[in-house]
Amino acid sequence: MNIAIIGAGWAGMAAAVAAVQAGHHVTVFEAARTVGGRARALDAAAPDGTALALDNGQHILIGAYTESLRLMRLVGVDVDAALLRLPLVLRFPDGSGLRLPDLPPPWDALLGIARARGWSWGERLALLRMAHAWQRAGFACHPGDTVAQLCANLPARLLEGFIDPLCVAALNTPAQEASGPVFLRVLQDSLFSGRGGSNLLLPRVDLGTLFPETAARWLRGRGAIVCTGQRALSLAAGRRNDWQVDGTAFDAVVLATSSTEAARLVSQCAQTAPYALTVPMCDWSASAQALRFEAITTVYAQGTPHADGRLLPEPMLALHGDAGHPAQFVFDRGQLGGPPGLLAFVASASRGERAQTERQVLEQARQQLGLAGLQAVQTVVEKRATFACTPGLQRPAAAIAPGLQACGDYIEGPYPATLEGAVRSGTAAVQAL
Ligand SMILES: Cc1cc2nc3c(=O)[nH]c(=O)nc-3n(C[C@H](O)[C@H](O)[C@H](O)COP(=O)(O)OP(=O)(O)OC[C@H]3O[C@@H](n4cnc5c(N)ncnc54)[C@H](O)[C@@H]3O)c2cc1C
Numbered sequence: 437m438n439i440a441i442i443g444a445g446w447a448g449m450a451a452a453v454a455a456v457q458a459g460h461h462v463t464v465f466e467a468a469r470t471v472g473g474r475a476r477a478l479d480a481a482a483p484d485g486t487a488l489a490l491d492n493g494q495h496i497l498i499g500a501y502t503e504s505l506r507l508m509r510l511v512g513v514d515v516d517a518a519l520l521r522l523p524l525v526l527r528f529p530d531g532s533g534l535r536l537p538d539l540p541p542p543w544d545a546l547l548g549i550a551r552a553r554g555w556s557w558g559e560r561l562a563l564l565r566m567a568h569a570w571q572r573a574g575f576a577c578h579p580g581d582t583v584a585q586l587c588a589n590l591p592a593r594l595l596e597g598f599i600d601p602l603c604v605a606a607l608n609t610p611a612q613e614a615s616g617p618v619f620l621r622v623l624q625d626s627l628f629s630g631r632g633g634s635n636l637l638l639p640r641v642d643l644g645t646l647f648p649e650t651a652a653r654w655l656r657g658r659g660a661i662v663c664t665g666q667r668a669l670s671l672a673a674g675r676r677n678d679w680q681v682d683g684t685a686f687d688a689v690v691l692a693t694s695s696t697e698a699a700r701l702v703s704q705c706a707q708t709a710p711y712a713l714t715v716p717m718c719d720w721s722a723s724a725q726a727l728r729f730e731a732i733t734t735v736y737a738q739g740t741p742h743a744d745g746r747l748l749p750e751p752m753l754a755l756h757g758d759a760g761h762p763a764q765f766v767f768d769r770g771q772l773g774g775p776p777g778l779l780a781f782v783a784s785a786s787r788g789e790r791a792q793t794e795r796q797v798l799e800q801a802r803q804q805l806g807l808a809g810l811q812a813v814q815t816v817v818e819k820r821a822t823f824a825c826t827p828g829l830q831r832p833a834a835a836i837a838p839g840l841q842a843c844g845d846y847i848e849g850p851y852p853a854t855l856e857g858a859v860r861s862g863t864a865a866v867q868a869l
Contacts, residue, residue: 437687437869440465440679442668444702445473446855447843448692449651450507450512450862452660455690459868462660465681466653467667470644471652473694474821475855477644480814482775483738491643492816493734494780495753496605496752496768499635500625501856503863506645511654519637520751520772526601526625529805530554533597542571559591563598566590575624580827581616587665601754601764604784606831607825607852608730615827621850638751640773648775668693671701673709679839688839688869692862694820695832695846699724700729705709713837720842723832727846732821733762733786735797736769737810741777745770748779748805755781761800762786762793778813790817834865841865 437460441452444466455462470476475495480488497504497519508515527533532554534813536544549563566589570577577586583603587595595611601618603611606622626634639646652662671689672680679689691698699721706717741747748768764781770776781797788796794815801807823829823846833847834841843865844858849856 439690440681440686441690441692441861442681443473443692444471444648444662445858446475446647447845447858447862449648450859451690451692451843453510453651453653454863454866455509456658456660458653461693462655463728464660464662465666465668466664468857469665471664472644474818476642476648477642478816483811483813489642490736490814493732493821494642494782495639497501497637497855498626499637500629500633503860504701504856507859511651513646513650518639518641519759520640522636522638524634524636525750526754528600528748528756533754535607536634541628543629544634544761553595559594562590563594570620575620577616579622582827583614583616583619586616586619608732608784608822609825610785613824613826615825617755618825618852631737635720638772666795668701671705673705673713677839690865691842692844695724695727695844698842700716710724717836720832722837723830728824729820730785730824731817731819733783733815733817735781735794735815736813737779737781737798737801738813739777739779739807739810740768745776755800760796762788763797763800765860796798825852834861834868839869841868859867
């Protein structure tokens with residue numbers, strides 16, 4: 437088939453790889469000048485003016501991201517070199533928090549919780565009891581439960597120091613509003629999918645190199661066309677069971693754009709589509725249009741590294757976040773292949789505007805890390821970073837019409853908005869054509 441893929445984020449690139457592997461002719465349309473979408477490399481400048489490769493946002497992968505890892509290897513990424521693999525750590529600057537040992541599940545979680553620093557025995561037992569109850573219930577709960585309701589019986593220190601940061605890191609939605617069932621599914625897949633599933637994988641290369649740019653080279657090398665700087669303006673149902681993208685006919689189309697852009701293209705297409713397709717297309721478009729979003733702000737700041745090149749004791753630390761202290765995590769990019777002393781602060785579910793968030797994060801670094809004199813390098817606010825992962829959310833299905841599929845992190849599936857959800861839906865969309 438002659439297939440058009442609209443959008444070259446991680447989902448679109450996964451779809452394009454699957455389509456080329458299945459022997460189809462593939463054309464990818466990408467509106468931006470670079471591929472990667474919401475997980476892309478960003479050219480920036482260091483305070484002294486030298487070129488700096490950053491990302492539009494600091495990302496973490498976990499060992500259970502099997503499809504992402506498979507695709508990276510397939511397009512030629514040396515995964516062991518490109519990702520720093522660490523046991524799951526959720527440590528604060530004072531050393532309190534959790535670090536799982538390298539053991540098969542459930543022993544890693546059991547021992548990790550038993551040895552957690554700064555928690556009383558009562559708190560550790562409360563968490564173990566709760567984890568056991570979730571496992572006994574098959575990691576299922578009432579569809580309307582929020583994460584806060586699910587964890588209501590846990591002591592306040594565990595909520596603030598463990599559940600809240602874990603929830604906001606995984607679902608980018610505060611625990612009071614986040615979906616309990618999706619949270620449990622993430623816990624199940626990371627903690628019980630097998631040895632290493634809960635490992636943190638921290639990129640040591642920029643996000644473009646990690647997959648989308650390497651995939652684009654792999655695709656072009658196999659005859660696929662990847663057009664950047666080319667926004668698909670219109671989609672129409674053709675007369676011969678084909679689909680027209682800006683007037684060019686394709687046997688099938690995969691919409692791999694954001695949900696809002698997919699909703700626009702599908703609702704516009706419904707206006708001239710055959711009668712039988714009009715209602716399902718309008719319904720699909722309405723469900724994609726109904727999603728709400730959460731922002732993520734990444735503040736890059738430069739400090740003076742120690743003699744060993746490090747600025748933090750670990751590549752990643754948890755921070756105490758609240759309304760006036762927006763960051764929940766900080767990464768030492770100097771320990772991740774970046775220039776020594778460069779930190780990336782991540783404020784998930786961030787609500788403030790850019791200059792204010794940047795100021796607050798620098799002050800938070802002074803208070804919680806003892807780092808005065810950090811110099812802001814670049815602050816990236818992604819207003820629509822992920823959909824708000826709330827209980828009972830109806831996400832759009834992948835199938836829109838015969839020969840027309842959608843993929844992306846927002847498509848119906850078990851995961852919140854993640855790289856893994858995006859690539860899984862990309863691969864599945866092509867298999868369903
Ligand atoms: C700051 C930040 C931090 C994050 N952290 C993590 C993390 O730590 N771990 C994790 O797993 N996930 C994380 N995520 C989520 C992850 O980045 C997304 O789930 C994933 O990138 C979504 O990929 P996608 O392909 O579905 O969509 P997108 O990346 O949005 O791709 C859509 C593409 O379509 C293009 N496009 C749109 N309209 C058109 C058109 N008309 N024609 C042609 N092209 C078009 C866009 O330019 C874009 O390139 C984070 C996201 C952000 C923003």
